[in-house]
Amino acid sequence: MIKSLEINERLEKYISDHSYDLHPVQRDILKYNDTLGHSKKMQISISQAYFFQFFIKTNNLKKILEIGTFTGYSALSMGLVLPKDGDITCLDINKKTSEEASLFFKKANLDKKIKIILSPAIKSLNKFKKDKKKFDMIFIDADKENYKNYYEVSLDLIKKNGFILVDNVLWKGEVADPKKNDKITNVIREFNSFIKKDDRIEKTILPLGDGVTICRKI
Ligand SMILES: C[S@@+](CC[C@H](N)C(=O)[O-])C[C@H]1O[C@@H](n2cnc3c(N)ncnc32)[C@H](O)[C@@H]1O
Numbered sequence: 001m002i003k004s005l006e007i008n009e010r011l012e013k014y015i016s017d018h019s020y021d022l023h024p025v026q027r028d029i030l031k032y033n034d035t036l037g038h039s040k041k042m043q044i045s046i047s048q049a050y051f052f053q054f055f056i057k058t059n060n061l062k063k064i065l066e067i068g069t070f071t072g073y074s075a076l077s078m079g080l081v082l083p084k085d086g087d088i089t090c091l092d093i094n095k096k097t098s099e100e101a102s103l104f105f106k107k108a109n110l111d112k113k114i115k116i117i118l119s120p121a122i123k124s125l126n127k128f129k130k131d132k133k134k135f136d137m138i139f140i141d142a143d144k145e146n147y148k149n150y151y152e153v154s155l156d157l158i159k160k161n162g163f164i165l166v167d168n169v170l171w172k173g174e175v176a177d178p179k180k181n182d183k184i185t186n187v188i189r190e191f192n193s194f195i196k197k198d199d200r201i202e203k204t205i206l207p208l209g210d211g212v213t214i215c216r217k218i
Pocket residue numbers: 042043044067068069070071072073074075091092093094097119120121122141142143
C-alpha cells in the first residue's frame with residue numbers, strides 16, 4: 001500500500017499550478033487572509049475550494065448553504081461556478097469578516113448570488129426548517145461544538161440525494177492521536193463516530209485540507 005502523501009505548501013502549490021487558475025478575487029482574498037496571522041487558518045485550502053467547485057459542477061448543484069463564512073474564500077469559490085439560477089446563503093456571526101466577505105463578493109459581481117445572514121447559525125437553520133427551505137448542498141464550517149446540531153437540522157434542509165460537507169473532521173490529524181484529549185478534538189471525535197453509525201446517509205472522509213466528510217442523504 002502506498003503511504004498517503006503529506007500535502008505541504010510546496011505540493012499544494014504544485015497541485016494548484018497543475019489543476020486550475022485562480023480568479024482574481026480569490027487571489028485578493030488569499031492575499032488579504034495572509035495579513036491576518038493566526039486567523040488565516042480558518043480559511044479552507046486552495047485545493048479544497050477547487051474540489052468543491054468540481055463537485056458542484058459535476059453534480060449540477062444550485063442551492064447552497066454555508067455555515068461559517070469568515071472572509072468569504074469558500075463561498076466565493078463556490079459562487080464562481082454556480083449556474084445562473086444558483087445561489088448561496090451564508091451564515092455567520094462575525095460582523096467584521098462578513099462585511100469584508102461581502103466586499104469581495106461585490107468585487108466579483110457575485111453580490112446578487114451570495115448573501116450573508118448575520119446571526120447565530122442555529123437560529124437561521126431553525127427558521128429555514130420552519131419555512132421548509134431546501135438546499136442541494138450544505139457546507140458546515142463554523143463552531144465545532146455545534147457540528148452535531150448543525151448536521152441534524154441540515155439533514156432536514158437537504159433534498160433527497162443532496163450533500164452535506166463538513167470541514168475539519170481530521171483536526172490537524174489530532175483525532176487519531178491518543179495523546180490529544182482537549183475539548184474540540186473530543187467533540188470532533190464524537191461527531192465522526194456519530195456519522196459513522198448514521199444510516200440516513202452515505203458518507204466518506206476525504207483527507208483534503210483539514211479533512212472533509214461528504215454525506216449524501218439517502
Ligand atoms: C473556519 S471559519 C469559516 C471559514 C470559511 N468557510 C472559509 O473557508 O474562509 C468559521 C466561521 O464560523 C463563524 N461562526 C462561529 N460560531 C458561529 C455561530 N454560532 N454561528 C454562525 N457563525 C459562527 C465564525 O465567525 C467564522 O467566520
